[in-house]
Amino acid sequence: xxxxxxxxxxxxxxxxxxxxxxxxxxxxxxxxxxxxxxxxxxxxxxxxxxxxxxxxxxxxxxxxxxxxxxxxxxxxxxxxxxxxxxxxxxxxxx
Amino acid sequence: xxxxxxxxxxxxxxxxxxxxxxxxxxxxxxxxxxxxxxxxxxxxxxxxxxxxxxxxxxxxxxxxxxxxxxxxxxxxxxxxxxxxxxxxxxxxxxxxxxxxxxxxxxxxxxxxxxxxxxxxxxxxxxxxxxxxxxxxxxxxxxxxxxxxxxxxxxxxxxxxxxxxxxxxxxxxxxxxx
Numbered sequence: 001x002x003x004x005x006x007x008x009x010x011x012x013x014x015x016x017x018x019x020x021x022x023x024x025x026x027x028x029x030x031x032x033x034x035x036x037x038x039x040x041x042x043x044x045x046x047x048x049x050x051x052x053x054x055x056x057x058x059x060x061x062x063x064x065x066x067x068x069x070x071x072x073x074x075x076x077x078x079x080x081x082x083x084x085x086x087x088x089x090x091x092x093x094x
Numbered sequence: 095x096x097x098x099x100x101x102x103x104x105x106x107x108x109x110x111x112x113x114x115x116x117x118x119x120x121x122x123x124x125x126x127x128x129x130x131x132x133x134x135x136x137x138x139x140x141x142x143x144x145x146x147x148x149x150x151x152x153x154x155x156x157x158x159x160x161x162x163x164x165x166x167x168x169x170x171x172x173x174x175x176x177x178x179x180x181x182x183x184x185x186x187x188x189x190x191x192x193x194x195x196x197x198x199x200x201x202x203x204x205x206x207x208x209x210x211x212x213x214x215x216x217x218x219x220x221x222x223x224x225x226x227x228x229x230x231x232x233x234x235x236x237x238x239x240x241x242x243x244x245x246x247x248x249x250x251x252x253x254x255x256x257x258x259x260x261x262x263x264x265x266x267x268x269x270x271x
Contacts, residue, residue, distance in 0.1 A: 012104070043224075054218075057217070057226070058160055061161075061210075064206075068203070075265060075268045
């Protein structure tokens with residue numbers, strides 16, 4: 001998979017980037033730069049979000065949609081050229 | 095025990111590691127069966143307690159979430175009837191597909207699609223009280239893993255389907271595991 005197509009790059013960088021931005025990066029920023037995180041009687045964490053939670057949700061949704069569209073594209077888009085690996089190049093699984 | 099040498103380049107770095115084909119196949123089967131029963135159980139539960147009414151979800155819980163514009167139009171009339179059938183039958187089909195390895199990639203794709211609604215509506219409806227990483231998001235990731243690895247090879251009907259006419263076409267084979 002060393003020769004990434006534009007669609008591959010959009011899915012890898014765009015989809016994964018947005019999901020990880022929404023889940024992990026903003027999560028870390030929120031944790032360390034946001035307000036305190038008291039836990040209420042029901043065990044829920046109460047805190048003011050640094051980045052509005054709806055914005056985070058939209059970012060994650062957009063990333064998931066990109067992944068989903070990529071999956072559809074892999075089925076209905078132009079078929080990849082099938083054939084044996086070029087001589088001298090080790091066969092790898094990726 | 096077969097070992098594959100994975101060599102690729104991703105995010106600007108060379109990646110090289112060994113992967114046990116046996117353990118990969120085994121573990122993906124475990125994911126497939128677990129996620130499959132999750133969906134199959136949910137579908138059977140609804141069918142056993144028929145009629146199923148999704149109006150509380152698409153009309154109530156979805157209100158105020160980012161999916162409301164796409165979901166609330168299904169809250170009554172013919173579209174609600176469609177949802178009332180589509181959710182349990184969809185879960186049943188996804189569950190059967192994953193457990194028995196029938197159109198595995200397709201089942202995993204639609205599993206992730208369905209879980210996306212549960213993730214955002216349940217999460218936002220509950221105020222994301224336990225953070226943004228929930229069982230539903232992990233479920234989406236597991237479905238993505240199954241779809242990415244095309245994990246239908248072990249104990250799967252897809253092995254038979256691959257030999258059948260329509261699926262010898264490379265495009266349709268992508269729907270299988």
